[in-house]
Each structure stands twice: as structure tokens, then as C-alpha cells.
Ligand SMILES: Nc1ncnc2c1ncn2[C@@H]1O[C@H](COP(=O)(O)OP(=O)(O)OP(=O)(O)O)[C@@H](O)[C@H]1O
């Protein structure tokens with residue numbers, strides 16, 4: 001079930017360095033929200049706080065609240081591992097597991113979690129690969145290594161892997177930045193389809209991509225190096241690109257900096 | 259951008275915590291039925307709750323890793339504490355200063371002994387080894403890295419690596435059977451030139467088993483390791499530096515002096531110091547070549563001398579209470595000496611660091627992990643970084659000569675002489691090593707065969723031909739196998755602890771301990787098992803006792819190589835797994851370890867090959883038998899290195915033939931393991947699939 005994300009008063013740190021300062025935003029279920037902003041402004045950091053991947057980095061910590069349908073992900077008794085099963089993630093570089101086949105990569109999320117739905121597994125793998133628009137291309141070589149696919153196919157494999165565990169939210173950190181234009185289009189189409197079932201947050205440096213795929217757009221910025229990143233504004237994508245309320249947003253979108 | 263808090267047009271109101279904020283399981287189940295489900299869609303059960311389920315597995319696994327690390331710490335602590343307690347007893351019984359006296363009669367009444375006597379011999383033999391071996395090794399490394407054609411260089415490098423795996427008992431065998439009979443002539447020449455220095459006085463004894471002979475054997479033994487590391491260092495010289503030198507009009511030798519040598523200096527020095535450490539701890543080859551004396555000696559060409567390690571190996575079984583304690587005390591002194599030397603090597607290697615181009619753990623996402631053949635432990639992690647100083651070139655006399663047809667004759671001559679010396683060094687390095695291999699193969703082949711492999715020495719007198727090494731081969735395989743069985747799980751868990759969990763005092767101490775264990779002389783490992791397992795606990799000599807000693811030697815090898823391999827696993831893979839909601843312990847076991855597995859297995863195989871050739875520790879604890887004993891847990895058991903040692907020191911030709919055949923067998927087993935390990939590494943190399 002796609003879920004709603006409510007971030008309120010959230011700051012994120014790397015050791016003593018404050019990377020994100022006091023951010024609040026809301027992401028509605030079954031929408032695509034794009035994070036844009038200049039390099040180093042903390043888009044990835046914010047994204048990674050949404051499934052508690054941030055704290056994987058030694059010394060990294062988060063203050064404030066991130067609510068997933070009213071449950072605080074940082075509340076007491078919440079297991080980050082369980083959070084990540086509910087909030088999936090796709091990375092900038094495709095990272096299929098090199099020791100596993102295509103099939104095993106898709107099944108990995110369940111198998112690694114120790115779940116064995118023997119009969120269901122084949123169906124699930126097919127369903128996930130279809131969901132990632134990859135099935136037709138790989139159905140004859142499911143037992144081949146996942147690392148043998150093209151970059152775009154690998155990225156769709158990673159998306160299939162992420163949706164196979166039925167997350168409620170899908171986070172994507174520049175999922176197309178390592179891909180060619182054709183593969184990028186394939187992923188964008190896929191995002192449009194996945195929107196029907198998932199809440200999606202995508203980080204992108206590509207303004208056209210943000211305009212094409214997202215319903216809402218959040219613009220982040222930093223005052224300078226060493227300063228924490230801040231959320232400047234979040235609004236409907238059409239509004240952000242046509243008529244942003246902040247000057248900085250307009251400057252960034254029109255390419256005056258960043 | 260303004261400094262004030264930016265306006266955020268869409269901020270959710272304060273939403274209070276839900277009624278059931280700690281557990282989502284109930285609403286989740288309801289809602290997932292409403293979800294559009296495709297065929298086989300995975301329905302999450304109560305496990306989807308956001309509350310903790312993974313913690314128990316994580317806790318157990320982290321506990322196991324931490325426990326292994328603690329075990330290592332306790333083990334080393336126990337070794338040192340126990341050995342010290344044994345030594346103290348003998349030290350208090352000593353009637354002279356236990357460090358300074360040049361005498362070794364601990365079991366006399368009154369007890370008279372001092373480590374100085376054996377320490378002196380240890381230092382002298384090792385210094386001889388260094389003086390002879392280091393220049394040759396560095397020259398050979400220069401030849402392989404700078405002069406030999408690329409193809410040939412690769413093959414040569416490979417051969418040098420394999421030679422480093424030849425066990426020391428084989429060097430000892432070569433030394434006593436081949437080298438010592440020729441030492442009379444060599445010593446006469448040396449004394450004719452240097453005889454005016456008292457230490458090079460020579461009384462003309464035929465076949466002198468002298469400190470000089472032992473030094474030569476040690477020099478040959480440290481050649482491969484020093485040459486291998488130096489070659490690596492020289493190969494790392496940045497192309498820009500070399501081209502810059504050439505662009506200044508340097509000859510090849512000038513280029514080497516300007517670019518290669520300055521760049522490699524600290525690495526090479528540390529390799530030499532490391533070789534020195536090896537020589538200090540070497541036991542069996544010295545014990546075989548040297549005829550031991552218990553008095554102070556200064557005539558290094560004449561028979562006699564002693565070293566700490568050889569003294570322990572030969573004397574321990576015959577020593578009484580105080581004698582054993584004294585030997586243990588000398589072992590501790592050796593331990594401290596090698597420790598200091600190894601740290602010196604490391605310090606030299608580190609000192610030269612300007613730019614830290616070492617790998618930062620876990621951040622090199624581009625490097626796929628699937629196991630490039632990493633050396634089990636390359637002591638020189640980081641190398642010097644020297645930019646060329648053009649002024650050096652101009653200070654070089656004759657460097658600035660301007661003629662387009664040829665360089666100045668003096669420079670050309672120097673270049674030629676240098677090339678000649680480097681090639682000569684290479685030949686000098688190759689000749690003895692080739693001689694060893696040729697003799698092992700030709701002499702060994704004579705006695706080698708079905709009869710040798712399938713028969714023991716039971717009821718065969720040493721003076722008679724026939725018999726075989728079956729009992730010894732079996733024993734060595736069982737002992738090494740058992741050692742691996744214990745060392746691998748513990749070692750891999752410790753490596754996992756260091757890479758995946760380690761931080762704080764425990765990780766720091768374990769890293770330190772592994773460093774220390776890396777340089778632990780094998781005789782000290784044997785000494786520990788002997789005095790604890792056999793003398794203190796009262797167990798009898800057995801193959802298993804040998805396994806325990808070998809396990810202590812194997813642990814650091816496994817930890818180091820596994821650690822390197824785990825560090826190579828891209829961080830992105832761990833994150834991909836975490837992002838699927840996989841707990842850390844499963845991520846480590848199912849994603850990280852499988853990715854690193856080929857490399858880990860390669861490291862383990864190289865480690866097994868290494869311990870199989872260890873003689874000193876088994877000499878002390880497996881007992882002696884000429885019969886087959888299949889049970890490593892009870893009764894004396896044969897061992898191949900011990901077999902070679904024993905046969906080589908018999909005064910009968912049939913026994914010596916058996917020693918060669920044994921050496922051939924041992925080298926074959928070790929080489930097969932090495933080749934298999936490297937093949938595996940090559941086969942699983944990323945990008946080959
Ligand atoms: N692992 C880390 N340790 C310390 N600081 C970090 C780490 N990762 C990011 N930072 C710092 O946090 C800040 C935000 O980084 P982040 O990666 O979130 O930016 P970004 O907006 O995603 O940039 P890009 O568009 O280049 O991906 C930067 O100043 C960065 O240097």
C-alpha cells in the first residue's frame with residue numbers, strides 16, 4: 001500500500017557536520033516527487049533519511065521526525081531493517097549482486113530475509129521483472145549473472161529487485177545518471193507506471209526529467225560550502241517550473257547557477 | 259540565497275503519533291488485501307511490522323564475530339603470559355645475568371646461561387644473510403621490473419613468487435648436502451682476501467658447517483621475498499616520473515637513479531628489514547647447516563656457532579626443567595627482536611608516505627571484489643611518492659652534454675656497467691634457486707614413486723634403501739587440514755569483525771595482535787604448544803598438537819587475506835542489501851562473504867601451503883614415528899617436513915635419497931596448492947564471466 005511521508009523538523013549530520021537543516025515536507029501516496037538542487041545540497045542525504053539508510057554511515061545521525069502514515073520511523077522500537085523492507089531504494093549506479101543470477105537478484109530481497117515461498121517465487125520474479133519492463137529481455141536467461149546485462153537493464157533489474165519485496169515507497173537516487181538516453185526513457189516510462197502502486201521519490205539533476213516524471217518538485221539549496229542544505233520550496237511540478245515562489249528556485253531552474 | 263529560514267510552501271501540519279505507532283502489523287494486513295495483487299504477489303505477514311525482528315540474529319552474529327576477536331586476544335595474551343611465567347622460573351635459577359652472559363649451561367649446578375650467546379649467533383648469521391642477499395635481491399628486482407621484456411618479467415615474477423613458497427627444510431637439505439661440501443673452497447677464497455680480519459680466519463676444515471655457510475643459506479632464503487616486494491615497489495613507479503627523466507635526456511641507469519630508486523627507496527628498505535626479520539626467526543635450515551657450539555665464537559668461516567631458534571629446536575627435548583625455561587626465555591627474546599624488526603620495516607614503509615594512495619575501506623565502489631589474487635600479506639602497503647627533481651639531473655656530471663649522435667662516453671659506460679651489474683645480480687639470484695630446484699627434482703625423482711608414496715619407514719633401518727613417506731604425508735595432510743579447520747572459521751570471523759563491525763579498542767588491539775602474529779617465529783608457536791599443551795596440561799605428543807601450533811601460524815594469514823578481500827567488496831552491494839531490508843548479519847553472510855569468497859579461499863589455500871612446510875613447530879610436538887598413525891589425536895604422528903629433516907641428518911646415502919624424495923613430494927604438494935589457489939583467483943577474476 002502506497003504510503004504518505006511526513007517529514008517534520010528534520011536535520012541530518014555526518015559526525016559533527018550538519019548536512020541538512022530543519023526540513024519539513026510531505027509526500028502524498030501514489031505520487032512522484034522529484035528532489036532537485038545543486039550538487040552537495042543534501043538531496044541524497046534527505047532521501048537516505050527516508051529509509052534510515054543514512055545511519056549506515058558511521059557517525060551519521062538524524063534529528064526530527066519522519067512519519068510514514070503516522071508512524072515515526074525514528075521512534076522507539078522501530079527497527080531500521082524493517083523500515084527498509086517497507087521503503088525500497090534504487091541507487092545511482094546499478095548494483096546487482098555479482099555472485100547472483102538475474103533470477104536470484106530479483107528473489108534476493110525475500111531469500112535474504114529468510115523467506116521461502118517456493119511455488120510463488122517463480123511467479124513473483126516474473127511479476128517483478130514485468131513490473132520493471134525487463135521480463136521480455138531476460139526471460140530466456142534468468143540463470144545468467146545479473147552483472148552480464150547492459151547498464152540500463154541492470155538498473156531495471158535493481159528496480160525489479162526493489163519492488164519484489166513489495167515496498168510501500170520507492171526511493172530513487174539519480175537512477176538514470178549512469179544510463180544512455182534510451183535506457184533513461186525506459187526507466188522514466190517505468191516510473192510513470194509504478195506511480196499507480198507506490199509512493200515515489202526521485203533525485204535528479206535533469207530538469208527535463210523532473211518535469212516529465214514528477215507531480216511535485218522539491219528544490220534544495222546551500223548557502224555555501226560547509227553550510228547545511230535547506231529545503232527552499234516544494235510545490236506542484238508545473239508551478240515550480242512555470243512560476244516558482246522563490247527567486248533561488250527560478251535561478252536554478254533557468255540555469256543561472258548550480 | 260537569503261540567510262533567513264526559507265519559505266516552504268508545503269509543510270505538513272504537526273501530525274501526532276498514530277494510535278498504534280509502534281506496530282503496523284494489524285493495519286498492514288488489512289491494507290495489503292486491498293492492494294492490487296499480481297500473480298504470486300508476495301504478501302507481507304506480521305513480519306512487516308516496523309518494530310525489531312532482526313536484532314536477535316544481528317546480536318548473535320555480531321557477538322560471534324566479537325567473540326572470535328576476543329578469543330584471538332586471549333590466545334595471544336595466554337601465549338605471552340605463559341611463556342613469561344615459564345621463563346621467569348629459569349631466570350631466577352640463573353647464576354649469571356640471563357641476558358648478557360655468553361654461556362649456555364642452564365641445567366648445570368649452578369645454572370649458567372645467557373641469551374647473549376645465541377642472540378649473538380642469530381644476529382651474525384642474519385647480518386651475513388643481509389649483506390649477501392639484499393644487494394642481489396634488489397638487483398634482481400631491478401632486472402625483472404626494468405630490464406626484462408614484459409612477458410619474461412611476468413613469468414619471472416611468477417617464478418619468484420613460487421620460490422618464496424619453498425619450505426625452509428628444503429633449503430636446509432640443500433645447504434647441508436650440497437652447499438656445505440663446497441664451503442671449504444669458498445671459505446679458503448674468502449679468507450685469502452679478508453683473512454687479515456680475525457673473524458675471517460680459516461683453519462682449513464673441510465666442509466665447514468659455519469656461520470658463514472648458514473648465512474649463505476639464509477641469504478638465498480630471503481632472496482625471493484625481498485626480490486618480490488622490491489619488484490612490486492619498482493613496478494609502481496609512476497610512468498610520468500620515468501618519462502620525465504627520459505625527457506631530460508637520461509640514460510636508462512640515470513632514469514632508474516632519478517625516478518625508480520627514489521620512488522622505491524623506503525619500500526625496498528622495508529623489504530630488506532623484513533627479510534632480516536625472516537632470517538632472525540629461521541629455525542630448521544640453520545639447525546641443519548650449523549654445527550652447534552655452546553661457547554662464544556668469532557671465527558665465522560670455521561665450524562660452530564648457534565642461533566636462538568636452532569638452539570631451541572635442537573636442545574628442547576634434551577633439556578631439563580631450568581634448561582627448558584632458559585630456552586623459552588631465549589624464545590621470548592627472539593620474539594621481541596623480530597617484533598622490533600617488523601615494526602622498523604613498517605615504520606620505514608610508512609615514513610615515506612606523502613600522498614595516501616592506500617585503499618580507504620569500503621569506499622572503492624568501482625573495484626569489484628570477486629577476488630583478485632591478493633598476496634597473503636604485503637607488508638609494504640603504501641609507497642613513497644617522489645616527484646622528480648630536475649636539479650638532480652643537472653648536478654649529475656656530464657648530464658648536460660649536448661650531442662645528438664651519442665651521449666658522453668662516461669655516461670654510456672656507467673649505463674653499461676649498471677646494466678651488467680643488474681643482470682649479474684639477477685643471475686646470482688637465479689643460480690642457487692635453480693640449483694635447489696634442479697637438485698630436488700633430479701635427486702628426488704630417483705627415490706620418488708609408488709613405493710615411496712605408499713610405504714612407511716616401519717621396520718626399515720635408516721641405512722637401508724626402500725621405505726617411504728606415506729606415514730609422513732598422511733600426517734602432514736591431517737595436521738594441516740585440522741589446523742585449517744580451526745583457523746579458517748575463527749580467522750574469517752575475526753576478519754568480518756574487523757571489516758564490518760570493528761571500531762574502538764578491541765579492533766585496534768586485534769589489528770595490533772595480528773601484526774604481531776604475522777611476525778611470530780614458528781619455533782615460538784611450537785614452543786608455546788609444547789610447554790602449554792604437552793608439558794603443563796600433560797597431553798602426549800600427537801598430530802593434533804602439531805595442528806594447534808600450525809593453527810597459531812595460520813590464523814594471522816587467514817585474517818589478513820580475508821580482511822583484504824572483504825574490504826574489496828564494494829560498499830554499494832552492502833547498501834543494496836540493506837535497502838532491501840536485509841539485516842546486517844544476513845547481508846554479511848549472503849552478500850559480502852560470497853562476493854569475497856574466491857579471494858578468501860585463495861588466501862586460505864596459500865595459507866595451508868605455507869604451514870605445510872613448517873618444520874620447527876611440528877618438530878617439537880608431533881613426536882617421532884616411522885609407522886603409519888592415522889589418528890592425529892593419539893600417539894606420535896609422522897610429518898613430511900620432519901621426515902625430510904630426519905632423513906637429511908642421517909649419515910647414510912639411502913636416507914639422504916629419501917630426504918630428496920620427501921622434499922620433492924613436499925614441494926609438489928605446496929606447488930599444486932599454490933597453483934590451484936592462483937588459478938582460482940584468475941578464474942574468478944571479475945570480467946572473466
Ligand atoms: N558519507 C559522508 N560523510 C560525510 N559527509 C558527507 C557524506 N555524504 C555526503 N556528505 C556531505 O553532505 C552534504 C550533502 O551531500 P549529498 O550527497 O546529500 O548531496 P547531494 O545533493 O546528493 O549531491 P549530488 O547532487 O552531488 O549527489 C555534502 O556537503 C557532502 O559533502
Ligand SMILES: [Mg+2]
Pocket residue numbers: 043044045173203
Ligand atoms: Mg546525491
